[in-house]
Amino acid sequence: MNTAAIGWDRTILELKMYFREKEAVFFSFVFPILMLSMFATIFGDQFGNEEQSGVNAARFFLPGMVAAGVMLTSFQSMALSVAVERDDGTLKRLRSTPMPPVAYFLGKVGLVAVTSLAQFVLLILIAKVGFGVQLPTSAGNWVTFLWVFLLGVATGTVLGIAYSSMASSSRSVGAIVIAPTLVLQFISGVYFAFTDLPDWLKQVASVFPLKWIAQGMRSVFFPDDWQTQEMAGVWEHGRTALVLAVWLVAGLLLCARTFRWTKRGTT
Template identity: 80%
Template sequence: MNAVAIGWDRTLLELKMYFREKEAVFFSFAFPILMLGLFSVVFGGNFDRGAETEVNAARFFLPGMAAAGVMLTSFQTMALSVAVERDDGTLKRLRATPMPPISYFLGKIGLVALTSLAQFALLIAFARLAFGVELPTDAGRWATFAWVFLLGVACGTVLGIAYSSLATSSRSVGALVIAPTLVLQFISGVYFAWGDLPDWLKQVASVFPLKWIAQGMRSVFYPDDWKSMEMAGSWEHGRTALVIGAWLVVGLVLCARTFRWSKRGTT
């Protein structure tokens, strides 16, 4: 319980430090909201994509932006912040304090969970108030959102912590993290309609969790007759949970094997 209490205190401290970094807040917090507004204005009008039910542009792009928000507030935030803290010696100093190591990770998890929820709440409020997006009224859809969101956040967090070990310094971590993150967003149905992507690119995207997070979000916010445009002609909730869960396990294993409290070449 002491470790949990310290972890909560660490969460509050992490939140204070996070909101002091304006660049991090913009790219991982406000970026999906701004992109949703931009795409909704540029591609104004309704979409049907061959389905019976039409949706407006904001509803069309909302699931992708929600998935991108999960990735940015979990994977990207963790990869950047942990790499910087390792490089400037913060992790090494924390390891030398009486604070239980688990409290540090609880603080990171708390940071990601709270910022992800806040970012999503603002995203759907913006979509509803600015563009009149119809939000789900079925409890089953919100239950689907809950498990996709929680699995996505957990997966992104552990993968981000593990990925931070690849950075040799805080100067190189930005390009190392942001470049693949952008690529995955473009091939995973975030900025383009999933059905418009080439089949071989869909197969590549299907290896990574972002595609499945986006598909899970589409099953929440799209009309049910839009599932025919997915690769399997259904929302594939079972496979979505399996793939994201598998990446979560992979991330945990990689964290256990690769996490370091100090820079390479130091003790």
């Protein structure tokens, strides 16, 4: 079998193992869907009718939930799962088999791609059917969604794999992964309007990928005149692509330099 075929088999296996872990499915897959439904229900009256304001509560929170979903299913899931597999010896056993190492990473990428896409489909179905959100009709908007989504998934995946090496054991990985993930969600325009944050906090958020994924998604799902509420007054597609690409390259370099098949102190 060639590497691509083995990678596909690994993807199927990864998906089966993923959906057996109820906690992982909830926090990385179901959580953004529940948050969108909750925010749309709680804040629905504050946004009024979409025909008058242009954006109802569900439409307002949808881009942030999509961005959070990308981050959770890529960065957080990878950091947690790879650290656990390293700690329990799974990676060491896999490394000793004839399976090409690339096939392992292809399986992880396939897992993230499938779960992220499935989560997005559920999000927009709930937004459209449950809360009457007007979805984009322009092909250009969907092209923007595609490249932001793919860059976000790729960046989050490689950064998650690289970040997994920071954990000394599987028992400590949760704290060092979930805490910064939550902080980034709060300062990147996921749960609050980005314009409501202090300027210095906006600058901090702008260093990290999540802010740019969320901004890219807002450019897809918000009316075009809402771009005046961004920091630069425009959607900044070029800068979004640049920042995500830089983080993607940085993540690949970190993976190459820091990835370990065994726990620290073992061979």
